[in-house]
Amino acid sequence: MSQPSLFDELDDAEARAAETPVENRLLQVRRIYAEPAAAASPRGRQVLARFPAAEVVEVASHWGVPELHGNAGNVERWVRVKTETLVLGVKKSIATRENGRSANWIAPSAANGCAMACAYCYVPRRKGYANPITVFTNIEQITAHLRRHVAKLGPKPEPDQCDPAAWVYDVGENGDCSVDAVVSDNVADLVALFAELPTAKASFATKWVNRQLLDLDPRGRTRIRFSVMPDDDARLLDVRTSRVAERIAAADDFVAAGYEVHLNLSPVVLREGWEADWTALLQQLSDVLDPATRAQAAAEVIMLTHNEALHEVNLGWHPQAEAALWRPDLQEVKTSQNGQLNVRYRADVKRAAVARLRGLIAQHAPWLTVRYAF
Structure with a gap:
């Protein structure tokens, strides 16, 4: 008689009683690949409870899922894989590295991958095909590392393009924290951590409006950067994201909830008519945003970066995008x-x-300071 697996031993009743199953168009999870230690952890149990109908498949490593990594056949199922699959892993290397552009530091990721499918996204270039969300369940080690790192730095000695007074940590380099927050409380834990750190701020860019984040208490220590672009570009390139008008409309509410809200003018795609469409977008921002939001806003201008390998992948699932990219x-x-x-x-x-x-x-949004452009 075979021994029960770790997953048979999980207290499903206890875990499921603590969470409400996720109902979201982005995530209709049918399969969760999980490292044993990740599944057994409190955060892992939380994720499993949020998707109680999902099949759980034990894997030795979150990097070693043959059905996902290096499987070129997934190009034809790009969006389905992102919708139906999650991965649970334990982050082995917990380190902070220097940045200097959008943030002073890149924090260790609490997740990577994404349920959205922006055609220009760099993340699939680094982690194989489709690249659904991987949740790192050892969040307490990540937050402890960040707390030590901030304490060691002490107060910021002088202003820079990242922030005039606080050390800025990008906590969402390899995914979108607004979506990650649906899957687990990792993002909530990061927001709570930085709310207690007077010399530092968390920062992440997003293309998805998650109003559940309004229930948190960031105390001005988390910067959300809503990425915006002309709507015609977004409809072609920002697959499965919130519409640009929805992102803009949410900015005032997030400021009122205690977040710092910046704008990423990103990516800027050069094509016929781009100047007129960006003019209209800037006028929309000026017309829609409250004075309080405009007063604290700043922007990053990010020109399109592409990649030949991603170009080849896109030809397999979204060739229309490549005409622009x-x-x-x-x-x-x-x-x-x-x-x-x-x-x-x-x-x-x-x-x-x-x-x-x-x-x-x-000319059209003189209130908007450009922190940097590249």
Whole structure:
């Protein structure tokens, strides 16, 4: 007679009683690949309770799921995999690395992957095909590391482009925290942590409006960067995200709830009519946002970065996007900060476009400070 697996031994009744099953169009989870230690942890139990109908498949490593990583056949099931699959793992390497652009520091990820499917997203380049959400269940080790890191730094000695007074930690580099917050309380734990740290702020970019985050108490120590772009671009490229108008409409509510709200003008895609469409978007921001939101806002301008490998993947599931993203006549190969070989607009093209967009901001949204552009 075979021995019961770890998953047979989980107290399902106890776990499920503590959580309400998730009902969300983005996540209709049917299968959860889980490392044994991750599934047995309190955070792992929480995730399993939120998706009680999902099949749980034991795996030795969250990096070693043959059905996901390196499986080119998943290109044809790109969105389905993101919708129906989760992974639970224990983060082995917990480290903070320096950044200096959007944030001073990149925090260790509490999750990676995403349920959304933006055609330009860099994350699939690093973790195989489809790349659904992986939740790291040892959140208490991650938050303890961050608390120590902030304490060791002490007060910020001088202002910089990240923030005038606080050390800024990007807590969502490899995913979207608004969606991660549906899956587990990792994001809530991070917001609560930084609410207690007067010298630091959490920061994450998002393309999805999760109003459950309004119930948290960030105390001004979490910066949400709503990514916005012209609606025509978003409808083509921002697959499974909240509509841009919804993101803009949510900004006032998040400011009122105690978040700092910035805007990512991202990505800027150069195509016929881009200047007119960005003008309309900037005018919309000026018309819609409350004075209190405009007064605390700042922006990042991020020109499109693409990648030949991602181009090939996209041709398999969303070729229409590549007509806008893949522009060899305007692009050149550049090596990124993390060593990836990417395709970016040529230096002269990019320089002219950034200058033009800065001019449009000055004309149509002069209240919007540009923290940096690249």
